[in-house]
């Protein structure tokens with residue numbers, strides 16, 4: 001077992017019980033089924049997260065990557081540091097550059113143009129990452145097409161989301177997270193040690209796979225945190241902040257976090273593909289989706305602008321906040337100067353509710 005060598009001050013997360021109701025709250029979509037587009041859109045409207053089965057990524061690719069990543073994380077700390085090229089490359093405990101910490105070590109890489117650009121990684125690990133990422137990128141693209149279909153985008157425009165994460169200029173990342181069991185006594189009680197603090201992903205889409213060790217929790221629209229049962233045969237899809245904006249709030253980015261394993265448990269190993277667009281891509285509600293008179297909930301920005309703002313923030317910050325526009329007043333509001341007959345986007349659960357543990 002590999003320990004994270006430098007002590008950190010630990011933060012904790014309540015351990016939510018995996019009741020049947022909670023497990024059922026995580027939607028599951030068979031990507032090969034005829035109703036997949038509607039099921040994907042339902043899941044993204046409701047929770048912003050779903051488990052994808054029959055995704056077509058060969059288990060052997062994921063297993064090879066898992067094996068090589070585990071071998072890398074088992075190296076002495078000083079050897080792993082040679083692959084550090086902040087903010088990319090190898091990192092441990094510190095997430096981003098603004099003081100967030102977690103009980104994990106990771107590799108974070110840029111994966112544009114079909115190749116994994118990184119600091120010095122063992123060649124076998126690099127090859128496994130490239131192969132796996134190529135396969136998962138395909139799944140991300142297929143899911144984005146299903147999303148457009150499920151949102152009712154006309155057939156000839158259904159590639160609109162998929163094209164935004166097409167490799168040439170897209171800003172894609174892949175991250176391998178390793179959460180060793182935490183020897184801290186706090187991890188054995190009602191609370192667990194924070195592996196990865198609560199956040200939403202800033203990109204368009206994230207596609208996650210983990211080994212059999214759980215720890216991932218998502219926040220439901222009603223503010224309840226629920227555990228996601230680990231399933232190495234499935235992929236888990238997250239709606240990112242940029243997709244929330246592109247859909248004018250029809251899809252909501254999902255808050256999620258990870259509890260590190262307690263002493264005696266197996267390490268958690270997860271691999272996440274983050275599909276972001278080209279830096280100059282305008283992030284604004286898709287015209288293909290907007291109803292007549294519907295106004296944007298956000299002021300316009302580019303991915304480069306949002307990424308810069310996101311990377312200056314803390315994990316738990318509400319990063320879309322500064323980009324939100326005030327809601328239009330109802331036409332019958334007492335305010336005589338009320339602007340509008342503006343059409344609001346279709347209603348959904350309020351985005352910011354107090355968390356319930």
Ligand SMILES: C=C1C[C@]23C[C@@]1(O)CC[C@H]2[C@@]12CC[C@H](O)[C@@](C)(C(=O)O1)[C@H]2[C@@H]3C(=O)O
Pocket residue numbers: 087095096097098100108173175199200201202203274310311312313314315
């Ligand atoms: C604290 C941070 C780490 C992060 C960049 C940020 O400033 C805020 C978002 C974080 C996040 C979450 C999703 C992905 O893991 C990630 C790579 C991303 O794009 O945004 C991380 C960033 C990171 O680890 O650098």
Ligand SMILES: O=C(O)CCC(=O)C(=O)O
Pocket residue numbers: 175177196201208210216256257258270272
């Ligand atoms: O490791 C996990 O299971 C999730 C990590 C995560 O949310 C992230 O890297 O953005």
Ligand SMILES: [Fe+2]
Pocket residue numbers: 199200201256
């Ligand atoms: Fe995340």
